[in-house]
Amino acid sequence: MKSCAAIFIKNKLLLIVWLLLPAFYVLGCNRAEPERKKNREKIDYIKPIPGKNDSIPAKVAEKGESLISYADCYTCHKEDQRSVGPAFKDIAKRYPVNKVYIEMLAQKVIVGGSRSWGYAVMDPHPKLSLDDAKSMVTYILSLKK
Ligand code: HEC
Structure with a gap:
């Protein structure tokens, strides 16, 4: 039992x-x-794009940083958080740092647009010179880690 x-x-x-x-x-x-x-x-x-990274001249990145702080960029962008636009650090993670992408992104900042990161629209910045836009983009891409 x-x-x-x-x-x-x-x-x-x-x-x-x-x-x-x-x-x-x-x-x-x-x-x-x-x-x-x-x-x-x-x-x-x-969506990281593979490619060669050139070295970034510190002077250009510094100039870009101060140009950005005087422009309207921070109303839509934050350094490491998505806001209206993508985080600057996310942009840096996507694009390789070289002439081709710096030129392409500088044009995009001047012309504005959407669809690369979603449906939000970046306003055009027609008064910006291509050189200044390139410095700004160089600073943004220098945030790559
Ligand atoms: C009105 C809001 C707004 C302002 C102001 C703004 N942006 Fe943007 N930005 C966006 C949006 C939204 C996107 C994403 C566009 C897309 O998906 O194609 C973007 C994308 C970008 C990109 C990546 C473009 C790509 O094709 O990957 C760069 C670089 C950039 N911005 C730089 C700047 C700089 C530099 C300034 C200041 C001069 C600035 N932005 C001001 C909203 C803004």
């Missing part, structure tokens, strides 16, 4: 363990999931 009861209890314990296992599994997965999803979204949003 005694052994019968023992088997009964053992079976019940086993049953409980079997029922709890999937619950632990699901709980564990749920905890890991949002972090993974966030990272994937971040990479899909940044």
Whole structure:
């Protein structure tokens, strides 16, 4: 009789363990999931472009930084957080630092536009000279880490 009861209890314990296992599994997965999803979204949003990085002249980057602080850029951009426009650090993560991309991005700052990062629109900056726009972009790309 005694052994019968023992088997009964053992079976019940086993049953409980079997029922709890999937619950632990699901709980564990749920905890890991949002972090993974966030990272994937971040990479899909940044879409890094492979390419050669030239060295950045410190003088040009410094000039760009002060030009940006006197312009309207910070009404839509933050250094490391997405705002109306992409974070400057995200822009730096996408583009290689070289003549081609600096020229292309400087033109974009002057002309304005959308769709590279979403549907928000960057206002045109027609009064900006190409040289100043290039300095600004050089500063932005210098935030690459
Ligand atoms: C009215 C808001 C606004 C202002 C002001 C603004 N930007 Fe932007 N900027 C945006 C938006 C929105 C985008 C994303 C455009 C896109 O998705 O194509 C952007 C994108 C950019 C990009 C990346 C372009 C690309 O094609 O990847 C650079 C570089 C940039 N801005 C620099 C500047 C600089 C420098 C200034 C100041 C002279 C400035 N922005 C002012 C809203 C703004």
